[in-house]
Amino acid sequence: MKTIQDILNQKDFSKEDLINLLKINTQENLDLLKESANNLMLESVGSNVYLRGLIEFSNYCVNDCYYCGIRKSNAEVHRYLLSKKEILDLAIWAAEKGYGSIVLQSGERADENFVSFVEECIVEIKENTKSENLPNGLGITLSIGELSLNQYERLFKAGAHRYLLRIETTNSDLFKQIHPETQSFERRLESLNCIKTTGYQLGTGVMIGLPNQTYEDLANDLLFFKEIDIDMLGMGPYIVHLSTPMKIYKDYYFENQKEIYALALKMVATARLLLKDVNIASTTALQAMYPWGREEGLLFGANVVMPNITPNEFRKEYLLYNNKPCLEDNKGDCFTCTISRIESVGRKTVLNKWGDSQHFTNKLRQNA
Numbered sequence: 001m002k003t004i005q006d007i008l009n010q011k012d013f014s015k016e017d018l019i020n021l022l023k024i025n026t027q028e029n030l031d032l033l034k035e036s037a038n039n040l041m042l043e044s045v046g047s048n049v050y051l052r053g054l055i056e057f058s059n060y061c062v063n064d065c066y067y068c069g070i071r072k073s074n075a076e077v078h079r080y081l082l083s084k085k086e087i088l089d090l091a092i093w094a095a096e097k098g099y100g101s102i103v104l105q106s107g108e109r110a111d112e113n114f115v116s117f118v119e120e121c122i123v124e125i126k127e128n129t130k131s132e133n134l135p136n137g138l139g140i141t142l143s144i145g146e147l148s149l150n151q152y153e154r155l156f157k158a159g160a161h162r163y164l165l166r167i168e169t170t171n172s173d174l175f176k177q178i179h180p181e182t183q184s185f186e187r188r189l190e191s192l193n194c195i196k197t198t199g200y201q202l203g204t205g206v207m208i209g210l211p212n213q214t215y216e217d218l219a220n221d222l223l224f225f226k227e228i229d230i231d232m233l234g235m236g237p238y239i240v241h242l243s244t245p246m247k248i249y250k251d252y253y254f255e256n257q258k259e260i261y262a263l264a265l266k267m268v269a270t271a272r273l274l275l276k277d278v279n280i281a282s283t284t285a286l287q288a289m290y291p292w293g294r295e296e297g298l299l300f301g302a303n304v305v306m307p308n309i310t311p312n313e314f315r316k317e318y319l320l321y322n323n324k325p326c327l328e329d330n331k332g333d334c335f336t337c338t339i340s341r342i343e344s345v346g347r348k349t350v351l352n353k354w355g356d357s358q359h360f361t362n363k364l365r366q367n368a
């Protein structure tokens with residue numbers, strides 16, 4: 001029987017190895033995992049942390065994911081769509097502040113009005129954020145859900161170059177447990193494929209600690225990330241939202257919070273060991289569970305942080321889960337706070353750079 005140290009000494013991992021890493025339950029082995037992930041991060045992507053200013057520009061959504069606070073059936077939510085000018089002003093502010101990249105995130109809509117609106121926003125952001133520091137304008141990641149190939153292509157052509165679409169789980173039965181029938185696992189896979197074909201840096205992610213999710217499911221998720229050759233990863237712990245159908249799992253969630261949080265950190269570290277040079281976000285959901293969760297994520301191998309720069313009055317209307325942090329901070333405070341938090345764990349924030357995935361850059365070099 002292999003010890004955790006034996007597994008960590010390997011260059012590659014079987015599904016069983018991954019399961020054993022995720023099952024770690026002693027502080028000694030957790031420290032070994034953290035140290036290995038950190039070392040591998042230093043070797044493959046370095047110690048820098050890259051920022052993405054997160055603009056949650058609309059909470060309209062055509063979908064009804066059972067776990068999500070802004071699902072279309074949640075009538076308690078006040079719906080908003082920021083204007084083009086509001087989005088552009090936020091982007092310009094971010095570029096001037098030193099953010100090299102932003103994420104444009106919204107609920108899902110694939111109607112022509114919405115897609116052309118996003119297309120126009122991207123074009124204007126690129127044109128208006130060029131400077132000596134950012135000769136090609138801000139880097140733009142999109143996270144706006146499933147679109148057609150043609151729509152992905154249009155937005156890529158407009159200037160977005162990264163796309164995040166979470167698969168949420170690669171167990172199709174579990175996917176059905178957390179989504180209505182109208183949302184298809186196969187279509188999500190096809191969308192990921194289209195994003196990749198279009199030329200975006202591809203990002204995905206899963207929820208960790210879902211009711212009925214097994215260690216094997218999570219190991220399969222990790223192997224899936226490798227198989228589809230992702231460039232970016234944004235995973236977070238499952239957090240219950242009490243105005244959704246999944247409130248039925250609130251006892252499960254509150255009784256298992258500590259384990260879910262620890263499992264999320266182990267997933268970050270194990271993903272780093274398996275995927276090596278991809279960008280891994282330390283997500284806000286970690287901070288929602290524990291005030292220093294985002295910094296802990298960095299200590300377990302993450303290298304990207306996404307401070308929220310959405311105006312205050314809209315943040316409280318974009319609650320995918322309960323207990324979301326930083327609802328009152330203004331965006332300037334978030335910037336300063338984030339940098340000092342990153343420094344508090346001995347890491348340096350890189351300003352005025354896109355911070356592209358090293359994995360993507362390496363692939364381009366190999367194919368040149």
Ligand code: SF4
Nearest residue numbers: 061063065068071107
């Ligand atoms: S998770 Fe995304 S797609 Fe699902 S309801 Fe929420 S915003 Fe819409």
